[in-house]
Amino acid sequence: MQDKKVYLNGEYLPLSAAKISVLDRGFLFGDGVYEVIPAYLGQLFCLEAHLERLNNSLAEIRLELSYDSQQWSDIMAPLLIEGDAQYIYLQVTRGVAAKRDHAFPETVEPTIFAMCSPIVPFEYKDGVSAVTLDDTRWQLCHIKATTLLGNVLLRQQAIETGCAEAILIKEGYATEGAASNIFAVIDDVLITPPKTHEILPGITRDVIINLAKANQIAVQEDIISLEALQLASEIWLTSSTREIVPVTTLDGRPVGSGQVGSVWHVMQALFQDYKLGLS
Numbered sequence: 290m291q292d293k294k295v296y297l298n299g300e301y302l303p304l305s306a307a308k309i310s311v312l313d314r315g316f317l318f319g320d321g322v323y324e325v326i327p328a329y330l331g332q333l334f335c336l337e338a339h340l341e342r343l344n345n346s347l348a349e350i351r352l353e354l355s356y357d358s359q360q361w362s363d364i365m366a367p368l369l370i371e372g373d374a375q376y377i378y379l380q381v382t383r384g385v386a387a388k389r390d391h392a393f394p395e396t397v398e399p400t401i402f403a404m405c406s407p408i409v410p411f412e413y414k415d416g417v418s419a420v421t422l423d424d425t426r427w428q429l430c431h432i433k434a435t436t437l438l439g440n441v442l443l444r445q446q447a448i449e450t451g452c453a454e455a456i457l458i459k460e461g462y463a464t465e466g467a468a469s470n471i472f473a474v475i476d477d478v479l480i481t482p483p484k485t486h487e488i489l490p491g492i493t494r495d496v497i498i499n500l501a502k503a504n505q506i507a508v509q510e511d512i513i514s515l516e517a518l519q520l521a522s523e524i525w526l527t528s529s530t531r532e533i534v535p536v537t538t539l540d541g542r543p544v545g546s547g548q549v550g551s552v553w554h555v556m557q558a559l560f561q562d563y564k565l566g567l568s
């Protein structure tokens with residue numbers, strides 16, 4: 290394991306030296322939230338949007354922590370490596386309590402951890418396969434919580450069926466991927482499910498909607514039924530670490546022509562320019 294520098298509770302130290310207590314509520318209960326913030330050319334991408342979502346997640350789990358953007362930036366900046374595409378993983382848990390008890394402890398200091406990892410370029414030439422699975426997760430999917438067992442089991446099931454991602458279906462409608470948001474091109478309109486408690490409000494999702502609007506690509510935030518998804522000419526999965534992934538096979542059947550679609554090519558070019566600050 291590479292012994293890179295990480296941040297833990299006010300200190301920078303080698304990964305191998307970063308330790309937390311077994312009584313940390315993140316470890317015992319998954320009682321914490323996180324962010325995954327990409328960085329290109331040494332600059333954190335959409336930092337304010339990620340921090341706003343972090344603050345929303347903290348407020349939702351009633352964890353009081355009042356760091357401003359500058360304080361978060363100061364924590365993350367020393368972890369970045371100039372030039373490479375990378376991402377910061379930032380996690381805040383409720384901290385270490387004196388004993389294991391589900392209810393919040395009265396006095397506790399949050400645990401704050403951050404590390405940087407390279408973004409491994411993803412090969413999109415042929416697109417990926419996805420499988421639809423029942424969305425078995427909880428009711429609070431808008432919180433970016435570390436409590437990810439539902440997502441973990443669904444992603445693993447997708448991998449075991451030879452697919453890159455699970456597209457989750459709730460009451461006949463697609464919500465999102467196990468670790469991504471979804472877009473579909475249906476009758477030449479780019480559609481993504483609206484922001485509700487059933488999906489994580491993805492930052493990549495917002496960038497794509499804004500790029501579509503600015504470039505005369507018809508886009509709508511609307512529900513997508515499983516039947517509509519099966520007839521879509523394109524399906525994409527979006528996230529901070531994989532950007533925009535075209536799905537060319539859904540449940541063993543080709544999506545549209547079975548090739549990466551033309552709208553994806555347009556959006557991919559727009560997104561690449563935007564992330565490098567070229568547009």
Ligand code: PDD
Binds near residue numbers: 470491493530
């Ligand atoms: N996950 N939905 C879920 C359930 C996710 O886990 C993610 C990202 C997204 C996309 O959000 P964004 O565009 O802000 O990355 C949607 C991250 C990458 C992860 O857990 O590693």
